[in-house]
Amino acid sequence: xxxxxxxxxxxxxxxxxxxxxxxxxxxxxxxxxxxxxxxxxxxxxxxxxxxxxxxxxxxxxxxxxxxxxxxxxxxxxxxxxxxxxxxxxxxxxxxxxxxxxxxxxxxxxxxxxxxxxxxxxxxxxxxxxxxxxxxxxxxxxxxxxxxxxxxxxxxxxxxxxxxxxxxxxxxxxxxxxxxxxxxxxxxxxxxxxxxxxxxxxxxxxxxxxxxxxx
Amino acid sequence: xxxxxxxxxxxxxxxxxxxxxxxxxxxxxxxxxxxxxxxxxxxxxxxxxxxxxxxxxxxxxxxxxxxxxxxxxxxxxxxxxxxxxxxxxxxxxxxxxxxxxxxxxxxxxxxxxxxxxxxxxxxxxxxxxxxxxxxxxxxxxxxxxxxxxxxxxxxxxxxxxxxxxxxxxxxxxxxxxxxxxxxxxxxxxxxxxxxxxxxxxxxxxxxxxxxxxx
DNA sequence: TGATTTTTGTACTGTCTTGCATAATATAAA
DNA sequence: TTTATATTATGCAAGACAGTACAAAAATCA
Numbered sequence: 001x002x003x004x005x006x007x008x009x010x011x012x013x014x015x016x017x018x019x020x021x022x023x024x025x026x027x028x029x030x031x032x033x034x035x036x037x038x039x040x041x042x043x044x045x046x047x048x049x050x051x052x053x054x055x056x057x058x059x060x061x062x063x064x065x066x067x068x069x070x071x072x073x074x075x076x077x078x079x080x081x082x083x084x085x086x087x088x089x090x091x092x093x094x095x096x097x098x099x100x101x102x103x104x105x106x107x108x109x110x111x112x113x114x115x116x117x118x119x120x121x122x123x124x125x126x127x128x129x130x131x132x133x134x135x136x137x138x139x140x141x142x143x144x145x146x147x148x149x150x151x152x153x154x155x156x157x158x159x160x161x162x163x164x165x166x167x168x169x170x171x172x173x174x175x176x177x178x179x180x181x182x183x184x185x186x187x188x189x190x191x192x193x194x195x196x197x198x199x200x201x202x203x204x205x206x207x208x209x210x211x212x213x214x
Numbered sequence: 215x216x217x218x219x220x221x222x223x224x225x226x227x228x229x230x231x232x233x234x235x236x237x238x239x240x241x242x243x244x245x246x247x248x249x250x251x252x253x254x255x256x257x258x259x260x261x262x263x264x265x266x267x268x269x270x271x272x273x274x275x276x277x278x279x280x281x282x283x284x285x286x287x288x289x290x291x292x293x294x295x296x297x298x299x300x301x302x303x304x305x306x307x308x309x310x311x312x313x314x315x316x317x318x319x320x321x322x323x324x325x326x327x328x329x330x331x332x333x334x335x336x337x338x339x340x341x342x343x344x345x346x347x348x349x350x351x352x353x354x355x356x357x358x359x360x361x362x363x364x365x366x367x368x369x370x371x372x373x374x375x376x377x378x379x380x381x382x383x384x385x386x387x388x389x390x391x392x393x394x395x396x397x398x399x400x401x402x403x404x405x406x407x408x409x410x411x412x413x414x415x416x417x418x419x420x421x422x423x424x425x426x427x428x
Numbered sequence: 429t430g431a432t433t434t435t436t437g438t439a440c441t442g443t444c445t446t447g448c449a450t451a452a453t454a455t456a457a458a
Numbered sequence: 459t460t461t462a463t464a465t466t467a468t469g470c471a472a473g474a475c476a477g478t479a480c481a482a483a484a485a486t487c488a
Contacts, residue, residue: 061448208388
C-alpha cells in the first residue's frame, strides 16, 4: 500500500501546501495501465487498482476520477508510449525492410512483456471489449487504429518515392496488410503463441509486402 | 422470462418423466453465446444470462454448470457454427479467389450481425480477454486460431496444385496473411468500422495474396 | 387416484463492488 | 504556535453478484 514515501524529487520542488502526496501520478497511472491491460476493464476492481498503484480508493478518485476515467487516461498513456516508440523509429532514414523489422520488433517487445502474462496491444484489447458499447472509448480506439494505418501508409509511400517499391505498389493496401499483421500478432500473443512463431509470421508478411530478401 | 412454452416439438417425442423443460437447451445456448459475444465474460452477469435465455438461474446451473462452463460451452457452439460455414464453402470446387471472397463475405456477415452492435469474432474476443489467465480457454482459442490457419493453408496448397498460384508461393505464409486479414476485420468490426471499409481491406488483401484481377 | 421424478420459481447467504463521508495526518502560511 | 490546506486512511452504505436450498409445479408411472 505504499508506492515509495520519498518526496516528489522532481526537478522543481513546487512547495505545495497541505499534506504531500504519497504517490507519483505518472507512476500510478503506469501501474493502472499494466493492470487494465492484463485483466481488462470489467475484470479489474478498484481494490485491485488500489493495491497495484499503492493509492487508496479515495485518492484514486481524487487523482483520476472514476474507474472509467482512469481507464481512458490509461489508454491515452498507452497511446503516448506507442507513439513515442513509433516516432523514434521514423526519425532516422533507413530502408523499408529495416524500418518494418524495427516496428515489428518493437511491437513484439511491447506485446510479449509482462510479468504475469503477455500484455498484448491495448488498442486491440479495448476494441474487442469496451469499444463496442462506449462511444467515447470507441472513438479513441478508431483513432488508434487509423494512426497505425497512416504511419504504415507513410512508410510505404516514402519507399515508393525512394524507388524501393515498384510504382504499381498500392501504399494504402500494403499499409492495411501491415496493420493486419500487427493485429494478428497482438491477438496471438494474448493466446501465448511463442515468440518465434510470431517472428515467423512477421518475416513472412514482410517478404510479401516488400519482396523476399534477394 | 419465458422462452416459448410449446412442448419440445422435436422429431421424436422422448416421453421424459417429470416436469417438462420450459426451454430448449440449443436455443438457450445460442442466446447465451450472443450475450457473451456482445459483452464479454466479466461484464455479463448471471442475471443477464437468465433474462436472455429465459431460464432462471438454478435452471442455468442445472443445464450448463457455472458461468465459466457456460462460457466454454458457448464458445464450443460458436466454433461448431464457424466450422460448418467453412465446410460448406470448402465442399464445392471453385477458383481460389472466389473461395477467398466467399470466406471473407461469410466472416463479415458473422462479425457485423447483431442487433445492438457488431458481434465480432468470438475467438478474437476471447483471445483478448479470458485466454490470458485461463489455460483451458486458452487451449481452445489456440485451437481455433490454428484451425483457421490450416484451412487457409489447405486452400492455398490446393490452388498451387491446380496451377492457380506460382510454384514459388508459400502456402503457409499466405495462410497467415489470410488469417491476419480475418483478425484485422474482426478487430475493426468491433470498433464499428463501416462494412465498405472492411470490404476494401479484404479486396486489397486478396489481390496481394492471389494476384490482382487481370 | 396417488407416488415418483424432474424442473421451475422464490428466496436466501455471503461476498464483492463502487462510490462517498468523515476523521486523522502532514505540510505551508500567518 | 496557530490556522488553512491538501492529502491519507478508515469505514460505511447501497447495491450487484455468484451460487444454492427448498418448496411448489407439472409431468409420467403404477
